[in-house]
Amino acid sequence: xxxxxxxxxxxxxxxxxxxxxxxxxxxxxxxxxxxxxxxxxxxxxxxxxxxxxxxxxxxxxxxxxxxxxxxxxxxxxxxxxxxxxxxxxxxxxxxxxxxxxxxxxxxxxxxxxxxxxxxxxxxxxxxxxxxxxxxxxxxxxxxxxxxxxxxxxxxxxxxxxxxxxxxxxxxxxxxxxxxxxxxxxxxxxxxxxxxxxxxxxxxxxxxxxxxxxxxxxxxxxxxxxxxxxxxxxxxxxxxxxxxxxxxxxxxxxxxxxxxxxxxxxxxxxxxxxxxxxxxxx
Numbered sequence: 610x611x612x613x614x615x616x617x618x619x620x621x622x623x624x625x626x627x628x629x630x631x632x633x634x635x636x637x638x639x640x641x642x643x644x645x646x647x648x649x650x651x652x653x654x655x656x657x658x659x660x661x662x663x664x665x666x667x668x669x670x671x672x673x674x675x676x677x678x679x680x681x682x683x684x685x686x687x688x689x690x691x692x693x694x695x696x697x698x699x700x701x702x703x704x705x706x707x708x709x710x711x712x713x714x715x716x717x718x719x720x721x722x723x724x725x726x727x728x729x730x731x732x733x734x735x736x737x738x739x740x741x742x743x744x745x746x747x748x749x750x751x752x753x754x755x756x757x758x759x760x761x762x763x764x765x766x767x768x769x770x771x772x773x774x775x776x777x778x779x780x781x782x783x784x785x786x787x788x789x790x791x792x793x794x795x796x797x798x799x800x801x802x803x804x805x806x807x808x809x810x811x812x813x814x815x816x817x818x819x820x821x822x823x824x825x826x827x828x829x830x831x832x833x834x835x836x837x838x839x840x841x842x843x844x845x846x847x848x849x850x851x852x853x854x855x856x857x858x859x860x861x862x863x864x865x866x867x868x869x870x871x872x873x874x875x876x877x878x879x880x881x882x883x884x885x886x887x888x889x890x
Contacts, residue, residue, distance in 0.1 A: 614715070615715055616638050616715075627712070635716065644747055645706035646672055647669070650844040652691065652700075653698065656698060659884055660811065660844065662886060665807055672744055673709050675708070675709040685887065687886050690713060694717060700719070730766035730851055731765055731854075732765060732768065732769055734776065734854065735756055737756055742803050757780070768780040775827035777799045778804060783806040784839070784841055785809075785840050786828045787836065787860075788828075794822075796822070798826075798827075800825035801825075812848065815874045819870070837859075838867055839859045847872070847879075848868065848872045
């Protein structure tokens, strides 16, 4: 079963496994479904908990007028579907078509190598951006397919979406940077024209809890040289340090102290705050 993706179509009273021609990745499965919306997350505590699961589902259900599965039933179905993956962890994608059909795809969690977190990653900027930034639309997966293949070929970890010279977010993540004004060090991130990620909000809460000022200011591409640290966030990967953007090193070219502090705090926060999928503690 290792790294095998399984997909099911859900209804309030039934679960039916679906076999797709191409099940090599969650994106490959998503491309074979009618257009709609999706949310992707990883599990914790042996597939029993998910960080921000209620927020994930709220964002998924919001644009769909007639979902075929109630959110409470979906949670119970997730518990059953994840049972074979225990005691390990899984990566889950819940997809809902515009007509309300609901699918769940699951794969065993493949963790990033530790050196990704210790050494950081290289990213590049692109002029591509989302048509409807607040919606996690499956159409964006198809629209970004060429860019995804380019990243894989070049060994680049992520693409940062740029609009009017401002870095908004990652193609599959949110983007943060550490800036300084006079003697004030702050954490910056865009707020408009982006997908408001669940992990993004978690990191903002953690940063403020540690006394770090957070400013909703997108980084201009021509200000990259002034940035001391940067990182991206996503539900499946947590906080990933960014050490190079295009051809420019970020700060000293290695993960900075604020990024490391937030990474450590995030790990502790997840273990304390992740929700029970079954909603019963």
